[in-house]
Amino acid sequence: MKFIDSLRISVKAGRGGNGCMSFLREKFKPNGGPDGGNGGRGGSIIFEATTNLQSLADLEYQRNIKGSDGIHGKGSRKNGAAGTDTLIMVPCGTIFYDSTTNNGLADLVEPGDRFLAARGGRGGRGNRHFASSRRKAPRFCEMGDIGEEIELRLELRLIADVGLVGVPNVGKSSILAAISNAEPKIAEYPFTTLSPNLGVLNTGDERVIIADIPGLIEGAYLNKGLGLEFLRHISRSRLLVHVLSFDNYNFDNLIAEFETVRNEMRSYDTQLDERPYFVVGNKLDTVDEPEEIVKTLQSFFDKKNIPFCAISALTGEGIPQLVKQIIKFTNANPRPHSEVRLYALAEQGLEKIPMRQRNKIEIINLHGGGYQVMHKQLEKAVERYDLSQDENVGRFILLLRKYKVEQLLEVAGxxxxxxxxxxxxxxxxxxxxFPPELSKEEASEIQDN
Structure with a gap:
């Protein structure tokens, strides 16, 4: 399957169903009163993390996701059914960003973690909801609210316990195949691995997930080679295994490659420099005097307090010792368990905005002619009020008068x-x-209250 770890999608929740305006018509009940039901809420868009996926490929052809609308209310007090929520599965490790602001919204790590990306619109209320002792026969109802809409950028960072890193063609895929159940593509040329491969090492008590990351070259943190596209996949690994190759052995070149990869990871994320790691020398079968070479490298890394072992993924030499080191680390550093989480979009931060500022009316003079009135409650009223109904027109006029919109427009010109x-x-x-005209000072006071 094609590996995709970053894409943009648009999601729009369903609209709420409209309320119903109706009156009870029954034998022997000539004045039965209002009985219009409420509309159902629109369906929301929810993302859930699962271990059954390793890529965002399933979403490649679902760039525009729309929730189902709520059902309209009916007479006889029949409320409309709510729209069905749309549940979309994504791999564990998926991060959601707002495409417009680039703000992080959710990070789904554990299986079952959920992100409520867009809420369905509220259902409109039927006319029976507005009946009172003073208004016994309301001839109006509300329309359903429009569902939330947002542009998202999804980024996948694989959840792996161990990450294999190194320059191209050092045998990382061969090691993965030797210590796990993975079957990656293996060949004698650089950049054979074009996307991360995952394998599972069964230790009896738990499963250790191992990731083979495509080879890193100098400047990877600047997006050279396969660069940033895959550097992020090692950011969640608990342990890094730095792979070197004895093929065409040269001590100075080998150490230079080691330092290059360390510098690239450090430049991408300073936290990677603090991540536990050890070094593995691979392709031991390609050298004539392995004991002397291993002794030299062992001495070099011992001075730096860096664990080192030599192996041959081809012949299997040293593989049991490598597996033992990985198991020893994972047993000493168990994976932290966190409860399943539900992320939901913030309520636009309204609770942090003073009421005085929240109710502020803004009049914008449009360059093409005309004016734009910006006010949350008035905009909601336009969505909800069916202005083909006379009583709703009256309600809307009262709202305009409450906020003195006509006077403010005249002050604006x-x-x-x-x-x-x-x-x-x-x-x-x-x-x-009919009230007297407002001065600009009075208009400013109204806009701020």
Missing amino acids: AKAGDSVTIGYKEFEFYPDY
């Missing part, structure tokens, strides 16, 4: 016949009010 946009609807400005 609006004239009769000008276009005024609120939310997604456009109106013509014909002021119909």
Whole structure:
């Protein structure tokens, strides 16, 4: 399967169903009263982490995801059904970013972790909801709210216990095949591995996941070679195994390769420099005097307090010792267990915004002519009120008067016949009010309250 570890998608939750305006019509009940049901809420978009996937390839052809709409309410007090939530499975280790702001939204690590990416719209209320002792026969209802919509950038960082790193063609894939159940592509040329391979080492008590990362070259942290595309996949590994090759052995070149890879990881993320690691010399079968070479390297790494072992993935020499070292580390450093988490988008930070600022009305003079009124409650009213119903028109006018929108528009310079946009609807400005005109100081006070 094609390996994809980064993509952009658009998600839009379902719209809430409309409320119903109806009146009870039954034999012997000539004035049965309002009985319009409420609309159902729209379906939300939810992502869930699973261990059954290792790539984002399943989403490559689902770049636009839309939730199901809620069902409209009906008469006889029948509420509409809620839209079905859309559940999308992603690999463990998937991180979600807002494409517009690049802010991190969620990091799904454990199987079962969930991210509520877009909430379904609230269902509209039927006319029976508005019945009261003063209003016994309301002839209006509400429309359902539009579902949330957001552009997301998904980034996969593999969840592996052990990461195999090194320059190209040192035999990382051969080691992975020798110590796990993986069957990676193996060949005698650089960059045989073009995407990370995962293997599982069964230790009896637990499964150790091992990742073979494509070879790193100088400048990888600047996105040279396969660069940043795969450096991020070692960021979650608990242990790094740095692989060197005895093929065409030269001590100075070998140490230079080692330092190059260490510098690339350090430049990408300083935390990688603090990650536990040990060094493995591979392809022991290609040298004539292995004892002398191993002794030289062992002495060099001992002085730096870096564990070292020599192996041949081809013949199997040293493989049991390598497996023993990996098991020893994983037993001494068990994987931390965390509870399943649910991430949800923040409520736009409203709880941190003072009420005075939250209710502020903003009038924008559009360059193409007309004016835009910016106010959360007015925009919600435009969405919810069915303005083809006379009583809803009256409710909307009362709301405009409450916030003195007509006076504020005149202060901004609006004239009769000008276009005024609120939310997604456009109106013509014909002021119909009787209070005295406002000064700019009074208008500013209203906008701030």
